[in-house]
Amino acid sequence: MTVISEETTDAVFRFFTEIGILDQLAKAELVRALWPDLSPSEFGVLTHFIRLDHAITPTYLARAFQMAKPSMTAILSKLERKGLVAIRASAKDRRRKFVALTGAGRAAHAEALARVAPLMTERLSGFDVEALAAVLPVLSALREHMDAARNEADGL
Amino acid sequence: MTVISEETTDAVFRFFTEIGILDQLAKAELVRALWPDLSPSEFGVLTHFIRLDHAITPTYLARAFQMAKPSMTAILSKLERKGLVAIRASAKDRRRKFVALTGAGRAAHAEALARVAPLMTERLSGFDVEALAAVLPVLSALREHMDAARNEADGL
């Protein structure tokens, strides 16, 4: 049984408060940079495809972003309507669908990145960006830990 | 002119992706712990009052949470309807209002904390919580930096 002191509890609360504010600030910047072509979530999904480079299912994507399935359905529908992803039914399991990036999707991501990167550079100029990279492993570890704890609490 | 390498750009994107997922996970936990009495935002506002311990204006609160003013109006209205905060007009400047915690608000926060803390302890058990405290200064510095950059870009 882990005991957590009151000061540590407070630090954890402050940690998540900062997380919340940073998320809002980052999303607001993304909206400004990408509007009206892509939402931050759509951009995030495209980025995921760029990194993976193969077809995946909507449920997999929903899990990767810790997002409810209906939310992912909505995002993918928009991306499909814009021609940035292609959705096809699985032949083996007809419940499933596979989503893949289209050429237009790849191009749209590159264009979006070209719009976001300068803004990001400007907004982070003067800040020690290496510190963020240094902090990243802690965030990833925490995300994995909380993810696992949640799955466990939900009964696997 | 700061030059940011491609790997660093990627690390920054991953950083904000993790931020987004962590925020969702944390908010989901809060909803589970506080429902149906308080929303995560309402809890956040109460926590702010506990730390400050004096009356503040809605606009100040909106800035503190980097939240749009109409959002704060909505949150404060709900808290007022529940009797957890008291809102009074300023005598000096009749545009302004002052918001203060009520006794019931203080009690509600204590009760909420008593519900959230064990859940948090459980979900973070096995994780090096000190690492979060160590990371906190970086997050705060980044938040302040981005906040300042945004204000600057908006023309002060």
Place this chain on the structure above:
DNA sequence: TTATAATAGTTAGTTTTCGAACTAATTATA
């Protein structure tokens, strides 16, 4: 082998947030 349970994805309705535009009050300017 049929009935039950589980899984993939969608639809519908609610909540929370936002931006734009509005009212009212104060401060700055001509």
Place this chain on the structure above:
DNA sequence: TATAATTAGTTCGAAAACTAACTATTATAA
């Protein structure tokens, strides 16, 4: 001092996320 600009807070309508409940399909068990 009259007028314009700014500031505080609200109302309204839209966007994006959620949960609950649904259909369709596949897997499991009696």
